[in-house]
Amino acid sequence: MYIYLARNVDYYPFETICLLKVTRLPTFTRYLYRMSEKMQVWSYQIKFICFALWVSVFVVWLTSAVYMMIRILHDSTLALRRIKNFPMLMSTVRVVRACMVVGVTDLFNASKFLMAFEVVTIMIGNVLQIVILAKVMHIFQKRSTSRNKYNNLLEEISEYMKYKELPSTLKDKVFRYIEFKFQKHIIKEEDILNTLSSILKQDILTHRCQKMVERVAFFKGLPTQVLLRIVTKLRSEIFLPNDVIVLAGYAGYAMYFIYSGTVAVYTNNGKEICHLEDGSHFGEIALVINEPRVATVIAVRACELFKLSRKDFQEAIEPFPDLNKRIRLSALSRLENTLQMMSTDERQVHIDTEVETDETTTDAFSL
Structure with missing residues (x-):
């Protein structure tokens, strides 16, 4: 100017x-x-x-x-x-x-x-x-x-929890969930998406989730049409710190993509294996194999995950029977490798425990 x-x-x-x-x-x-x-x-x-x-x-x-x-x-x-x-x-x-x-x-x-x-x-x-x-x-x-809507929602939830006489710890957890989900602003995402055409909704979901889906090992090489069908089946879920997402020994029926947040993976014995962060995934074997979970996954901090159920996945690849067979073989191989790795870790934990026990015994005799 x-x-x-x-x-x-x-x-x-x-x-x-x-x-x-x-x-x-x-x-x-x-x-x-x-x-x-x-x-x-x-x-x-x-x-x-x-x-x-x-x-x-x-x-x-x-x-x-x-x-x-x-x-x-x-x-x-x-x-x-x-x-x-x-x-x-x-x-x-x-x-x-x-x-x-x-x-x-x-x-x-x-x-x-x-x-x-x-x-x-x-x-x-x-x-x-x-x-x-x-x-x-x-x-x-x-x-x-949007902020006024958020404050009104908090007031309604507060009155509801007061009426139900919920404990303070549970109240705090509910408020933390609401704060993480809405970020202090109410946006009616479902209403907005419903006003759009199916193509635009698919484009939005693809923009958010396609890169996460493409990182899955046995999804690589899939036709674009199949990946788009998988993306449209994803559903958002929110977990707070210390929430158990999957539990070892229980049947799995879905896989998860981490959009934001951090989770910890544990063995049956409670040993921490690793942390997974934004863009990672877990539980993909449950899409094609009806086997109990081999690990427990717990949220370390507030997470937004995208969930893909076995039913939705089967519907997405139903027109491609050859892909189903190839993915199943890949999942079996991955499950076998995972079990071998976890058994190796368990043996290492057992050896470390025996060594610690022997050292403790030696110290006791030396006293």
């Missing part, structure tokens, strides 16, 4: 052409919106900044118009001297006073043309004040709508 600060009285008609550079403001606002998308900045902040810029440009234009009127109509040496010393400042003060409807008594000492001009400016100022007030209220109302 170019701000007009001319001081030469002789060339003001040509200098005012520079004001046309403010037409670049729409391009600037588009860049602001693109930058906000990249930086994931709150959109209403950008709207407020853009609106403030447009109001500033409007004031600059009015100021320039008043400045030109003063230069054209004021012939006195005193007026010209004031203009030369404070060219834009005097005009800006005049415009702001007119827009804010203050200093109207100055109109009686002005020329008829300036009087008419300032009356129009006062009317425009009244309209501008209404527009500014309405825009600011709209921006902050939009901002607070």
Whole structure:
């Protein structure tokens, strides 16, 4: 945006052409919106900044118009001297006073043309004040709508738990779940998705989950059509810290993709094997083999997982019977390797335990 600060009285008609550079403001606002998308900045902040810029440009234009009127109509040496010393400042003060409807008594000492001009400016100022007030209220109302819904939901849940006389530990867990799920803003995701076409919903799910699905070993090489069918079957679930997601020894019927969060994997004996984080997966063997779980998975911190059930997976690959057979063979091989690895770990744990026992016995005899 170019701000007009001319001081030469002789060339003001040509200098005012520079004001046309403010037409670049729409391009600037588009860049602001693109930058906000990249930086994931709150959109209403950008709207407020853009609106403030447009109001500033409007004031600059009015100021320039008043400045030109003063230069054209004021012939006195005193007026010209004031203009030369404070060219834009005097005009800006005049415009702001007119827009804010203050200093109207100055109109009686002005020329008829300036009087008419300032009356129009006062009317425009009244309209501008209404527009500014309405825009600011709209921006902050939009901002607070989702937060108000969130607060109302918390109040309803609090009343429900109070009525049911739930213990404080369970109340805290419910509140932590709600806070993690909604992030203090209520967004009706299901309603939004229901308004979209099936193709758009599929595109959104694909954008969120396709990379996680492609990381699964026996999903690699599957046709794109099959991967898309699998992605559309995923369902989101949330787990809080210390929640047991799967339990060793119990039948499994689904696999999980970690969208965000951290989980810990344990053996039957309670030994921690590893941690899995964003983008990882576990339980894929349960999609094709009806075997008990060989490990326990517990959430370390709040997690959002995508769940793929065996039933949904079988429906997704039903049109491709050859794929089902290949995936089953791959899963059997993976299960065998997993059992061998876990048995090796258990033997190592047993050996370490015996060594510790022998050392303890030796120390006892030495005493």
